[in-house]
Amino acid sequence: MRDAVQDDIIKQFDGLEWLDKYGLLISFAKELEPMDEKFKTEENSISGCQSKVWIRTYRENGKMIIDLDSDAMITRGIISLLLKVVNNRSPRDIVDLDLYFIEEIGLKSNLSPARADGLASIIRRIREVAKREAN
Amino acid sequence: MTDFKKDFPILEKEIYGKRLVYLDNAATSQKPSYVIETISEFYRSDNGNIHRGVHYLSEVSSEKYEKAREKVSDFIGARDPAEVTFTAGTTDSINQVACSLEPILKGNEVLITGVEHHSNIVPWQLAGAKLRAIPIDEDCNLLTDSIEITDKTKLIAISHVSNVLGSVNPIKEITEIAKDHDIPVLVDAAQSIQHLPIDVKDIGCDFLAFSGHKMYAATGVGVLYTSERFSDIMPAKGGGGMVDKVTLERTTYLNPPLRYEAGTPHIAGAISVAAAIDYMQNIGMDEIRKHEHNVYSYARKKLLETDGVTGYGNTDEMCGSISFNLDNIHQYDTGMILDKMGIAVRTGHHCAQPLMRSLGTEGTVRASFALYNTEEDADMLIEGIEKVRMMYA
Numbered sequence: 001m002r003d004a005v006q007d008d009i010i011k012q013f014d015g016l017e018w019l020d021k022y023g024l025l026i027s028f029a030k031e032l033e034p035m036d037e038k039f040k041t042e043e044n045s046i047s048g049c050q051s052k053v054w055i056r057t058y059r060e061n062g063k064m065i066i067d068l069d070s071d072a073m074i075t076r077g078i079i080s081l082l083l084k085v086v087n088n089r090s091p092r093d094i095v096d097l098d099l100y101f102i103e104e105i106g107l108k109s110n111l112s113p114a115r116a117d118g119l120a121s122i123i124r125r126i127r128e129v130a131k132r133e134a135n
Numbered sequence: 136m137t138d139f140k141k142d143f144p145i146l147e148k149e150i151y152g153k154r155l156v157y158l159d160n161a162a163t164s165q166k167p168s169y170v171i172e173t174i175s176e177f178y179r180s181d182n183g184n185i186h187r188g189v190h191y192l193s194e195v196s197s198e199k200y201e202k203a204r205e206k207v208s209d210f211i212g213a214r215d216p217a218e219v220t221f222t223a224g225t226t227d228s229i230n231q232v233a234c235s236l237e238p239i240l241k242g243n244e245v246l247i248t249g250v251e252h253h254s255n256i257v258p259w260q261l262a263g264a265k266l267r268a269i270p271i272d273e274d275c276n277l278l279t280d281s282i283e284i285t286d287k288t289k290l291i292a293i294s295h296v297s298n299v300l301g302s303v304n305p306i307k308e309i310t311e312i313a314k315d316h317d318i319p320v321l322v323d324a325a326q327s328i329q330h331l332p333i334d335v336k337d338i339g340c341d342f343l344a345f346s347g348h349k350m351y352a353a354t355g356v357g358v359l360y361t362s363e364r365f366s367d368i369m370p371a372k373g374g375g376g377m378v379d380k381v382t383l384e385r386t387t388y389l390n391p392p393l394r395y396e397a398g399t400p401h402i403a404g405a406i407s408v409a410a411a412i413d414y415m416q417n418i419g420m421d422e423i424r425k426h427e428h429n430v431y432s433y434a435r436k437k438l439l440e441t442d443g444v445t446g447y448g449n450t451d452e453m454c455g456s457i458s459f460n461l462d463n464i465h466q467y468d469t470g471m472i473l474d475k476m477g478i479a480v481r482t483g484h485h486c487a488q489p490l491m492r493s494l495g496t497e498g499t500v501r502a503s504f505a506l507y508n509t510e511e512d513a514d515m516l517i518e519g520i521e522k523v524r525m526m527y528a
Contacts, residue, residue: 018151018475019526026526050483051467052497071497072465073527 005085006101013105021106025077032080035069046121051075053122057129063088064130068122078107078119086126091133099123137426139418139507142167146507153477156515161298161326161456161503162481163348166411170351173410177403184399186376200402203409204392207358210412211343212334214363220395221405224357225325226254228344229292231359231395232321233258234371236290240264244287248277248304249493250297253486255323259292269293269309271493275302275448279309284316291320295327299485299501300448301431301456303327310339319365325349329505330427330454332420335360347404351505352411356404361391372397415506423506427454431504434513438502441517443524447494458485458499461520464527466498472523473500478516 013021039056046053051072058065066087068079085101086094102119140146143165148155157165177199183192185200201216208216222228233240241263247255249271259266265287270278275297291313296303306322313320321342324333329350335343343360347353361368370377370388374397379387388394415423435457439446443462461469470482483498484491491498502516 022472022475023526051465072467074468074471 001098003085003097006099006104009081009084009101010104018106022074022077025081026073027077028080029073029076032069032076032083035067039067040069046118046125050118053079053118055122055125057126059133062090064091064094064133066126075119078102079122081105082119082122082126091130094130095127095134137422138509139167140509142169142414143507144168144171150477150479151475154515156476156478156512158502158504158508158512158516159479159481160329160505160508161349161485161501163354164329164351164505165507166351166353166407167414169414170353170407170410174353174403174407177406182403185402186393196402199406199409200400203405206409206412210333210416211328211358211360212336213360214336217366217391218335218360218363220359220361220392221400221408222344222357222359223355223401224346224348225323225344226258226346226357228342228357228359229254229321229323230258230261231371232342232344232361233262233264235368237262239289243289244285246282246284246288246291248293250275250277250300250302250304250490251292251294251323251487252298253488254325255292255294256489259290264289268489274450275300276450277304277309279305279312282309282312284312284318288316288318291318292323293320294323294325295333296324296330296455297448297487297490298326298456299458299487299490299499300450301326301453301458301503302448302450303331303452303454306338306340314339326455329415331424335362341365347408347411350408350411351414352407353401353404356401356408358408359395361395366391370395370397374398376400418506424454427504427506427508430508430510430513431455431457433510434502434504434516437513437517438520441520444520447496447499454504456501456503458501460496460499461524464523466500468527469500469520469523472526473516473519476515476519476522478519480516 035054040054044054044056046055051070053070056067068083070076070079145165146155181195183196185197204216204219208219213219243264245259245264245266247266247268249268269282272278293304293306293309295306310320319341322340324343324345328345341362345358347356377389377394377397379389431454438444438459445460447458466482470480473480481501485501
């Protein structure tokens with residue numbers, strides 16, 4: 001099923017050269033609100049990432065609020081996009097969501113399980129939490 | 136300036152529409168046509184299992200495999216080809232020594248250096264040894280004056296060249312200290328065998344380990360040199376091809392080198408190592424050293440002169456790798472943009488987490504050079520770095 005937020009992201013990346021794609025990612029990275037240092041704990045970090053990634057989730061009015069941060073800009077850019085898509089939805093919605101935008105904007109290599117970057121493990125973690133919350 | 140690129144077909148490849156600038160040689164090197172053709176030719180016309188057949192192909196394969204051993208033996212200055220065994224690579228070589236020496240190492244101590252990669256750390260821990268590192272100064276020189284040997288020290292295991300920094304360790308100085316205390320020395324030559332002439336007799340080490348794939352040969356093959364005085368240590372692996380008599384009660388083993396090569400070895404791999412040696416010797420190790428030294432020095436100087444670049448390590452002799460970081464830019468971000476410019480570097484901790492801790496960084500960007508790299512490649516790297524800095528400004 002198509003999703004308006006993802007379609008909008010895809011449109012923004014459409015037809016861009018790689019340099020501009022990365023430029024756009026960096027501007028999304030700069031938009032991302034940094035996570036409070038006190039939450040950047042070992043417990044909140046996701047391993048398997050070449051850059052460091054921290055995740056925090058909580059419920060507000062039935063919706064899931066996800067807070068992500070990374071020490072690398074490209075990763076921040078990608079998670080900034082990811083949050084636009086997944087944040088503030090019901091856990092059930094998140095579980096059912098098909099994250100097709102990552103492939104369609106040309107960041108598929110970042111998803112590869114073999115890549116130490118670990119975007120796949122970030123998504124896995126979000127889905128795990130959502131599944132738990134949905135049940 | 137000599138350019139050996141033409142010998143390496145992969146270097147003609149374009150990545151994202153850009154000429155490939157391959158600077159990840161410390162991870163693995165590219166292969167010259169000569170090596171690729173030798174491997175192909177082996178499977179095309181010679182393939183048989185070795186040391187166990189009376190038929191023609193078995194004979195031919197056995198002969199080529201043993202010739203490869205002789206070639207390696209001569210290349211590293213061993214006294215006898217029996218001191219050379221083929222393994223799966225540097226890591227496997229070190230693990231085999233750790234496993235064979237386990238009874239001696241358990242509860243005792245292995246002296247390493249402050250610049251080791253995990254392959255020269257973890258196997259000793261698995262063998263039950265405690266590790267102590269020879270400290271390094273701020274330029275990453277080994278502080279050999281502070282080497283302390285105790286009754287518990289049973290082995291010194293040191294890298295010849297650091298995979299992160301490119302610093303050359305004073306291995307001869309260390310083997311001399313070790314000799315005074317009658318302690319065996321293992322040299323990890325993974326990052327030196329392709330850059331520097333090596334003579335095990337001159338070094339005076341008891342073990343030397345290296346991989347084929349970093350010296351222009353196949354992956355999955357490596358070498359362990361074991362000096363004659365350790366020729367009777369127990370094999371780490373058992374199975375076919377290494378035994379003399381087997382009964383259900385007791386097994387006796389063949390003499391080295393076959394004792395240490397259980398199962399069917401990587402025959403084509405071993406032959407590819409010999410081909411790689413032929414290729415390098417045809418150019419000449421001194422010539423390779425001279426050419427690489429020029430390119431490396433040029434790259435290092437230009438890199439360190441670039442605004443916002445911090446380099447790591449600075450010893451008298453260096454080769455292969457250069458590690459650096461850009462101010463306020465994560466290594467991963469640097470690597471990603473360089474990749475899109477067709478420049479292959481490695482980023483992260485390079486399997487040397489203790490060293491990263493002493494450098495005070497999470498990771499570095501590493502550009503590592505081989506004989507086919509040129510000053511132009513270095514210029515492309517600098518250009519790439521300028522672009523990275525511009526993008527993250």
